[in-house]
Amino acid sequence: MEVRTRAPGKIILSGEHAVVHGSTAVAAAIDLYTRVSFRLLPPSEGDAGSVELELKDTGLAFSWPSSRLKETFSFEAIGPPLSPTPRPCSPEHSKLIASLVEEQNIPEAKIWLRSGIHAFLYLYTSIHGFKPGKVVISSELPLGSGLGSSAAFCVSLSGALLALSDAFSIDRQTKGWLELELSELELVNKWAFEGEKIIHGKPSGIDNTVSTFGSMIKFRSGELTHIRSSTPLRMLITNTKVGRNTKALVAGVSERVLKHPDAMAAVFRAVDSISKELSVIIESPTSDDVSIIAKEEKLEELMEMNQGLLQCMGVSHASIETVLRTTLKYKLASKLTGAGGGGCVLTLLPTLLSTKIVDKVIAELESCGFQCLKAEVGGKGLEVCFS
Numbered sequence: 119m120e121v122r123t124r125a126p127g128k129i130i131l132s133g134e135h136a137v138v139h140g141s142t143a144v145a146a147a148i149d150l151y152t153r154v155s156f157r158l159l160p161p162s163e164g165d166a167g168s169v170e171l172e173l174k175d176t177g178l179a180f181s182w183p184s185s186r187l188k189e190t191f192s193f194e195a196i197g198p199p200l201s202p203t204p205r206p207c208s209p210e211h212s213k214l215i216a217s218l219v220e221e222q223n224i225p226e227a228k229i230w231l232r233s234g235i236h237a238f239l240y241l242y243t244s245i246h247g248f249k250p251g252k253v254v255i256s257s258e259l260p261l262g263s264g265l266g267s268s269a270a271f272c273v274s275l276s277g278a279l280l281a282l283s284d285a286f287s288i289d290r291q292t293k294g295w296l297e298l299e300l301s302e303l304e305l306v307n308k309w310a311f312e313g314e315k316i317i318h319g320k321p322s323g324i325d326n327t328v329s330t331f332g333s334m335i336k337f338r339s340g341e342l343t344h345i346r347s348s349t350p351l352r353m354l355i356t357n358t359k360v361g362r363n364t365k366a367l368v369a370g371v372s373e374r375v376l377k378h379p380d381a382m383a384a385v386f387r388a389v390d391s392i393s394k395e396l397s398v399i400i401e402s403p404t405s406d407d408v409s410i411i412a413k414e415e416k417l418e419e420l421m422e423m424n425q426g427l428l429q430c431m432g433v434s435h436a437s438i439e440t441v442l443r444t445t446l447k448y449k450l451a452s453k454l455t456g457a458g459g460g461g462c463v464l465t466l467l468p469t470l471l472s473t474k475i476v477d478k479v480i481a482e483l484e485s486c487g488f489q490c491l492k493a494e495v496g497g498k499g500l501e502v503c504f505s
């Protein structure tokens with residue numbers, strides 16, 4: 119039996135980084151997905167088989183003989199491999215996984231894949247032990263660009279692994295895409311969070327939560343509230359194509375907190391107020407064009423204020439500033455989304471903005487070498503399909 123899953127990427131409308139330090143943030147799923155297919159392989163005679171991972175986006179494939187995994191994760195070193203409840207990867211376990219990743223000779227230019235492979239091995243061996251199996255992963259998201267590729271990776275992977283485990287009492291004969299029960303989604307989200315810890319270092323959990331549950335959420339200290347926009351929000355996403363790494367950016371903000379605790383606490387408080395106000399405005403009813411324009415103007419102002427505070431945190435970048443300047447020429451407000459340092463920028467496209475202007479902004483941004491994406495905001499979370 120094979121299971122397929124898909125989990126969405128996300129945009130953060132306000133509150134990235136500050137959310138790691140306890141502030142409120144607002145995020146929404148987007149209709150760009152990471153997809154996983156997974157099947158357990160029958161061991162052949164005289165051979166315990168292997169755990170195989172194919173990463174389609176990079177054209178790379180990896181394989182670990184089950185016997186090698188068994189020998190590496192001795193019970194004495196890390197305890198029993200199968201864990202019914204999500205648990206953090208201990209330093210000993212992490213060291214052993216690092217040695218297995220090291221053996222794979224990842225090309226130097228793709229060394230950033232290491233954390234993803236590490237998270238894969240952790241999730242696989244925790245949920246299925248050394249059982250031979252094959253996992254194939256592909257994504258429509260740009261990787262490492264602020265659209266939550268790491269979370270979509272961990273959610274779609276955890277969902278697929280759990281769907282073929284005893285942890286789910288799901289009817290595997292049902293055809294087509296299924297949405298899971300709340301308790302199953304919660305379990306996937308917990309495992310995905312453990313994976314995110316390996317990739318982000320100190321994640322808030324907002325990215326895996328919005329990828330698991332979908333829609334638009336307000337998130338603070340692990341707690342989510344679903345919110346619904348009274349009017350559709352149109353966002354332009356510009357990928358600066360400047361590579362960056364969320365773990366390093368999150369660590370950089372924490373260093374700034376150590377150096378300037380009072381100033382940074384004030385910045386985080388301001389972000390908290392912005393996110394709370396933003397969520398109220400998003401949900402506020404609109405009756406006509408005048409009220410829609412007023413609502414969008416307030417959202418634009420809050421996005422600009424949040425961007426200013428992200429600059430204070432040291433996570434903007436020259437490429438992001440270029441996008442901000444370019445969109446401002448058309449009186450459009452933008453902010454970075456995700457961890458910053460390059461990656462993606464969000465621009466609110468007001469409801470009454472003409473297609474002609476949108477096309478002009480996109481043309482100008484693309485002439486700078488950036489890539490523009492239009493995505494539906496607030497859609498579905500994790501889905502599962504058996505075949």
Ligand SMILES: Nc1ncnc2c1ncn2[C@@H]1O[C@H](COP(=O)(O)OP(=O)(O)OP(=O)(O)O)[C@@H](O)[C@H]1O
Nearest residue numbers: 230231234257262263264265266267268364456457
């Ligand atoms: N489809 C994929 N194939 C292989 N590795 C992936 C894939 N998606 C994510 N990853 C892993 O996640 C890492 C990128 O995660 P990172 O958190 O830095 O960026 P992001 O999640 O795209 O952005 P942000 O966290 O700001 O939203 C990659 O370096 C890789 O290890």
Ligand SMILES: C[C@@](O)(CCO)CC(=O)[O-]
Nearest residue numbers: 134135321322323456457
């Ligand atoms: C930068 C950050 O706030 C969001 C990354 O999408 C990190 C996190 O919350 O885990």
Ligand SMILES: [Mg+2]
Nearest residue numbers: 266268269364
């Ligand atoms: Mg990430």
